[in-house]
Amino acid sequence: MGTSVAPSGPVAIFSKWRGGGGNTTHEDEKPERAHGPALTVRDLGEALVEIGQAVAAPEDALEPALQAVVEASGAAAGALCLYDVRQCVLRLACDVGLSDEGCGQLQTVRRGDPACWDMPLHGLLNRRAYLIESAQRNRYVPRLLAKNRQVSTVICIPLYEGITPLASLVLVSAAPRIFGQSDITALWKPLREFGKMIDRIRRQGFDTEPQAAPFREQIALQQRTIAAEFVSLEDVSGMVQLMVRASTHEGPNDPHSVLRQRIEKGIEQYRRYF
Numbered sequence: 001m002g003t004s005v006a007p008s009g010p011v012a013i014f015s016k017w018r019g020g021g022g023n024t025t026h027e028d029e030k031p032e033r034a035h036g037p038a039l040t041v042r043d044l045g046e047a048l049v050e051i052g053q054a055v056a057a058p059e060d061a062l063e064p065a066l067q068a069v070v071e072a073s074g075a076a077a078g079a080l081c082l083y084d085v086r087q088c089v090l091r092l093a094c095d096v097g098l099s100d101e102g103c104g105q106l107q108t109v110r111r112g113d114p115a116c117w118d119m120p121l122h123g124l125l126n127r128r129a130y131l132i133e134s135a136q137r138n139r140y141v142p143r144l145l146a147k148n149r150q151v152s153t154v155i156c157i158p159l160y161e162g163i164t165p166l167a168s169l170v171l172v173s174a175a176p177r178i179f180g181q182s183d184i185t186a187l188w189k190p191l192r193e194f195g196k197m198i199d200r201i202r203r204q205g206f207d208t209e210p211q212a213a214p215f216r217e218q219i220a221l222q223q224r225t226i227a228a229e230f231v232s233l234e235d236v237s238g239m240v241q242l243m244v245r246a247s248t249h250e251g252p253n254d255p256h257s258v259l260r261q262r263i264e265k266g267i268e269q270y271r272r273y274f
Helices: 041-054 058-073 100-106 119-126 181-188 191-208 210-246 255-273
Strands: 003-005 011-014 077-084 089-096 129-132 151-161 164-174
Touching: 041 058, 041 181, 041 191, 058 077, 058 089, 058 164, 058 181, 058 191, 077 100, 077 119, 089 100, 089 119, 089 164, 119 129, 119 151, 119 164, 129 181, 151 181, 151 191, 164 191, 181 191
Parallel strands: 011 129
Antiparallel strands: 003 151, 077 089, 077 164, 129 151, 151 164
């Protein structure tokens, strides 16, 4: 199972909804751009690989990698929140240009907690990329940029290793830049490298930290459960094949034939997805 982001197909778009990290100050912080030509999405994957190779410790690559994503995407700010599977929460790992309020809302993200902004967590758990339009007027979105900067759109992109959730990437645009679904699609491939980087950090923690032993046991349990689900999937596939062979006399418009076709299609999509 390789590292991936959630497929580009399921993108939730939120137009205007009806209805009413440390001691560093972010209000006036602006992303520092690297010297040389501006980074583009086309070159982002290669840049992320180079960033990962240039650091001594994998965790040191997270902030420069986020900076590269922000620059290549044309975002005004960005945040990376890592998923803690033990507590089922997102924790802010690093940010670029985010306001103090934005950092506070993403510091620890729990489902249903009014003190945080949980949309990145929802997207991660649902394997969906979220595009929020008219974010400045959306009362469910915190103020993610400094007071003198107007947010235009926000995207939340989940990062996965196989079916294991790793992190949520939040990118914020300021007028006149506006994100669209095409931006999410363009980022899908290069962000695989970001996911690989995060997964290396995760695996290193599992292998070296004594306090991670219960975490390793939980992951092993998840893997056994997944393996059992695949066995069940193969059983279902076998039953479908038997049904097909046993019912070859039925016509293409027979309701049972249509049902079998739908089941077979679902199994094939499941296999491709994972």
